[in-house]
Amino acid sequence: MMKNIFKISLIVSFIMLIVSCESILDEDPPSSISLSSFYQTESDAIAGLYGAYSLVYNVSAGTAINYGELNADNLAISPIVSDAFSWDEFTYNSDVTGGLWSSCFSGINRSNEVILYTERIDINDGTKADIIAEAKALRAFYYFQLVRAMGGVPLYEEPTVGFDNIYAPRASEDEIYNVITRDLSNAVTELEETSSAGRINAYIASALLARVYLYRGDFQNALTYAQKVIDSGVYDLFDDYAAIFKPENDNGIEHIWQLQYLSGETNNTVPGNFGPRGIAGDYKNSFWANTVVGGGVAPSAEFVAESPQSYRKSATVADHYEHIDGVTGTITMEQVYGGAFPYYICKYDDREAELQSGENFTIIRYADILLMAAEALNEIEPSNNQKYTWINMIRERARNGVETDLPNLSGLSQDDFRTAVLEERRFELAFEGQRAWDLKRRGLFLETMRAQGKTVEDYMLLFPVPDAQIKLNPNLEQNTGWE
Structure with missing residues (x-):
């Protein structure tokens, strides 16, 4: 598009x-x-x-x-x-x-x-x-x-x-x-219900409204507007979780609203900032990409340890990669960084960009809407099993055919489902800009960060x-x- x-x-x-x-x-x-x-x-x-x-x-x-x-x-x-x-x-x-x-x-x-x-x-x-x-x-x-x-x-x-x-x-x-x-x-x-890539249409507005109402704890309206997007039939999940973040799939079936990038003209710095940075601050010599790699951020040790074993995890964080020359072979993070940088975020994997990444940044996608709807329905009508249909669609894709990974959920108490959907959001939407807001709206931000040993005062809920x-x-x- x-x-x-x-x-x-x-x-x-x-x-x-x-x-x-x-x-x-x-x-x-x-x-x-x-x-x-x-x-x-x-x-x-x-x-x-x-x-x-x-x-x-x-x-x-x-x-x-x-x-x-x-x-x-x-x-x-x-x-x-x-x-x-x-x-x-x-x-x-x-x-x-x-x-x-x-x-x-x-x-x-x-x-x-x-x-x-x-x-x-x-x-x-x-x-x-x-x-x-x-x-x-x-x-x-x-x-x-x-x-x-x-x-x-x-x-x-x-x-x-x-x-x-x-x-x-x-x-x-x-x-x-x-x-x-x-x-x-x-x-x-x-x-209108459709628009050119990057411009807001009626369904994008509905998706944004669902996000706003969920943040406010207005679960009825959050469900109403999430349902508008679901019932539209316009969106669906990619079969392959990793496909969501490949530049060739920009503006795809799952992407409700994306920020449009074009390598060499409007460059997305996120993939490079998530990639493995070169040794001793050498931005260029990481062997991971054809371009400069900022490598300023990494998955937390807690995220790596707590993320359930699944295909989705392997498509999100990695401890090795293939040398960009296509000849040298596998480079392990331990081999290059000696344990200082054990994992990197491989989710935004635009390695072959010659200048900077032209991969779009997704502001909101269909998986987010399904999880919003599941969460809201659990608050309004906890006995309604439709919430399991929505969350299990996400889990089924994440396990990618390995039945022992992320089995379907059923029979949970309302409170246990609250925990389950928040955790599903954590790993499904990891590094997409939603985690802190999810913790804040559920009243869990302070205790979560303090459990990590961070010094966080109550007033820091606001910037x-x-x-x-x-x-x-x-x-x-x-x-x-x-x-």
Whole structure:
């Protein structure tokens, strides 16, 4: 499928047009160029929409891994670069969230511009409604990244104009979530069921709504919207778990929404960062790939030990690989790293990329929806055996024909099923940016991290608001504990 909606030339030209004079204030006030003059045609509105989409890159992929995995129990900093980051030890300060804040509010403001100015264009009403609904869905996506990370944040439903309305105080979490669910619900109703690769459609909006409602503990609505995706018949599981993450299968049957990458143009750094880094910090000499391998993160010892034996595990982490030259043969991690780096994450295995990886990053996929539905149904109607059908579909694929691995579940108590589905999510969705959020929404984050020996204070359930923003906006207050 085409990946043209994120072509860098279009995005850069549009961003240069409307934000070349962007202020240091991260609520993204417009430049002196009149946006109302720019928005004259349907093509202008689409260009504006692409500008709003461009910030999805900044808050997904590597950023999603940092916020959703690196501060949880699945992922750790590679022992080879143990002094490089502070995410896994919770020693970061308020500067850490500056990029997320800036990117999300830029995306929100550009979405608001599309919503406001597209309404004034003389185009077909249906087309206009679709563009506006898509922009609202993007606004909801950006707000969801902010609110679950930092709690209540300033709420903007119109573009910032000059410096008159950029000092909003923090809205409550409920107010932010009301806007998120309202905007995504509008997208479910208004948008078409299919879209070009990377763009939001009605089923993507439904999947996002299911994720939002699950995070909020609204299991009835989570089930309702997950069921919409399941009943659509549009999506299914790949037969082979490893196939999900191969570049040649991008935008496949299981991928509900993917961030579009193209090697040499828009490069995905996640595969290289998960690959085995070269000895003594040599980025290039790992024998694993044709390109630079950052190798900054590794599976935690707990993840490797606790992951059930299965085909899925072998497609997720490995202690050896084949030399990229195709001649030398097997290279073991023990052989190269002497025990300092016993496993690497082989899930994102784009080894043959000559520049950087063009493998898409999956924001949400069908297996996630099945597990959401199973979890929600267990909370609403625990005696309904449909929940087993959904979770066992995941387990059947994971065992790949080996009947002794991951047998089908049945006859569990409601509480035991809660544990089972959370564990299934841990290993099925490993390193996809969901683990920390799953632990937080189930109230298990603090005890899980403390069991790993991490020093985690209660207030660290939320990330800090960037100090720079508090200095710029006198109406902002810092999250408790981060003062």
